[in-house]
Amino acid sequence: MRRDIFQAIADPTRRAILSLIALQAMTPNAIAEHFDSSRQAVSKHIHILVECDLLEQKQDGREIYYHFNPKKMKEVDKWLEQFRNLWENRFTNLDSLLNKMKTAKAK
Amino acid sequence: MRRDIFQAIADPTRRAILSLIALQAMTPNAIAEHFDSSRQAVSKHIHILVECDLLEQKQDGREIYYHFNPKKMKEVDKWLEQFRNLWENRFTNLDSLLNKMKTAKAK
DNA sequence: TATATTTGCAACCGATTGGTTTCTCTTATC
C-alpha cells in the first residue's frame, strides 16, 4: 500500500523519530531506546517512514542505518505554500481583496 | 478530545477542504458539493478542523460560514523549520559537518 | 561450531477512523 507523507507525520512518535534521524543517522535499536514502546512498534513506524521516502536505509553488516531524506519533507513545505501568503501578508490575498470589494459595494 | 493539527491535515479530504476555505469562506452544504461523500461526512471533517482551530465559524441566520485560520497553519511551518536548512543549504547543517570531520580524520 | 545480537515479519488485539443512516433543532419561506 502506498503511504502518504501527511499520514506519515500525523503520528507524534514518527515525528519524534524524524527529528532524531534528521540530526544523525541511527539504527532501529538506537532509535527504539528513545521511546517507551517496544522495538517492534518503533520498527513499524520506521517502516512507514521508509515507505514514503522520508527515510532511507543503508545496510552495514547486520546493522541498518536509517538516514533522513530532506527532499521528501520539502513536499509538506510545498503544500503549505498556498497558505503562506495568508499569514505573512494579509493584504495581498484574494479573500481580503474580495472583502474590500464587498465593503465598498455595501456603502 | 483535543485534536492535533498534524492529524487534522493527514486526511486528503480535509486538506481539500482547507484549500477551498482558504480561498473563500463557505457553508457546509457548499463545501459538501465539492465531494462525493455525504454532507454529514464532510461535516464531521469540518468539525475536526474547527476543533483544532484551523477553521472558525460565523453564524448567519440558519447558515454557518466557515473561515480559514492561517495562524494555526503556521504551526506546521514552525515544525518544518528544524528540517528546512537540510534541504536549502546542505553545507551548513550538523550532519554534513560531522561527515566532513570524519572524512578529514580518515585521510 | 555454538551462541548471542540485530533486525524483519506475521499474527493477533483493542482503539480509532471515516463513512453511512436516522433524528432533532433552528430558521427561512409558502
Next chain:
DNA sequence: GATAAGAGAAACCAATCGGTTGCAAATATA
C-alpha cells in the same frame, strides 16, 4: 401556521492504526 432547508448529534459499521508477543533469518562473536 405549515412546510422546506440548513446544520449538528447520535448510533452504527467495516477498515485501519498502533501496539503487543512470538518467531525466523542473517551476521557477529565466543
